Amino acid sequence: MDDPLIIAGREFRSRLVTGTGGATNLSVLERALVASGTELTTVAMRRVDSAGRTGVLDLLRRLGIGVLPNTAGCRSAAEAVLTARLAREALETNWVKLEVVADEQTLLPDPVELLDAAEQLVDDGFVVLPYTNDDPVLALKLEDIGCATVMPLGSPIGTGLGIRNPHNIELIVSRASVPVVLDAGIGTASDAALAMELGCSAVLLATAVTRAEKPELMAAAMRAAVEGGRLARLAGRIPQRFWAQASSPAL
Amino acid sequence: MNARVNGVVRDLPDGATVAHVLELLNAPPSGVAVALDGEVVPRAAWSSTLVPSGGVVEVLTAVQGG
Structure with a gap:
């Protein structure tokens, strides 16, 4: 079935966007990325150390996977805008996963700084994919100012708590005219499937795969879950009923 | 002078450019970006942009994350 994900005019066959953080080494990461079938993967921007390593970039290039720089670690709009501009210069892409978090304990998005940064980056010609709270009002505002997607969290980054407020995700999906990408909080395959069943266009995850006991196997599980959830969404699930309903004809 | x-x-020679700083850091030829005093210095301007005394240079690259 031909059912591509389209973000800002770019087509993807995979609806799973992966991160690269948390993998113990590059060969583990490579096997997980290949098993996941992903076509777009996040990287972070950090100071060049004396070793001058760019291993992760070389790996993504070799695998033919698109690079999506993030602004992880930024706490203000100003910091995030500068980081995005540096990423554009270093990686020759105007795509950015915009993250502006409020504090280290929750890593929750700071909505005021996020909206400010998103507006500046859209004006500067970026394709902005914002990591946002599961707030239907904020999601709509991000879309209105020109973001290419909205990426609400299921639960805080790295917690594996799944989707804590499915109804909010449904509300966001019901009003969005850009792709909704469930970002953060995925713990296991059923969480990814649920995101897709709720109507999300894609899932972004890292920790659930990279810190799983067997990252390559979990990556394959996530790929199957995203595909299964998408098919179920398109198929249209049955309504839930209180009483039983026989599926065989009456005697 | 210092930057x-x-x-x-670091102690840099007078007249040091952004390109000199990259050499000093042994930075890879691609996949890096430079900010001088909070503004991006485009690649094309690396060899012509002088680092002022007291300047703040940030050299970034992509790492695993997110």
Whole structure:
């Protein structure tokens, strides 16, 4: 079935966007990325150390996977805008996963700084994919100012708590005219499937795969879950009923 | 003269450019970007942009994350 994900005019066959953080080494990461079938993967921007390593970039290039720089670690709009501009210069892409978090304990998005940064980056010609709270009002505002997607969290980054407020995700999906990408909080395959069943266009995850006991196997599980959830969404699930309903004809 | 490069104060020759700083850091030829005093210095301007005394230089690259 031909059912591509389209973000800002770019087509993807995979609806799973992966991160690269948390993998113990590059060969583990490579096997997980290949098993996941992903076509777009996040990287972070950090100071060049004396070793001058760019291993992760070389790996993504070799695998033919698109690079999506993030602004992880930024706490203000100003910091995030500068980081995005540096990423554009270093990686020759105007795509950015915009993250502006409020504090280290929750890593929750700071909505005021996020909206400010998103507006500046859209004006500067970026394709902005914002990591946002599961707030239907904020999601709509991000879309209105020109973001290419909205990426609400299921639960805080790295917690594996799944989707804590499915109804909010449904509300966001019901009003969005850009792709909704469930970002953060995925713990296991059923969480990814649920995101897709709720109507999300894609899932972004890292920790659930990279810190799983067997990252390559979990990556394959996530790929199957995203595909299964998408098919179920398109198929249209049955309504839930209180009483039983026989599926065989009456005697 | 001194400049702060990736958080470390370094002694640079007078007339040092952004390109000199990259050489000093042994930075890879691609996949890096430079900010001088909070503004991006485009690649094309690396060899012509002087680092002022007391300047703050940040040299970034992509790492695993997110």
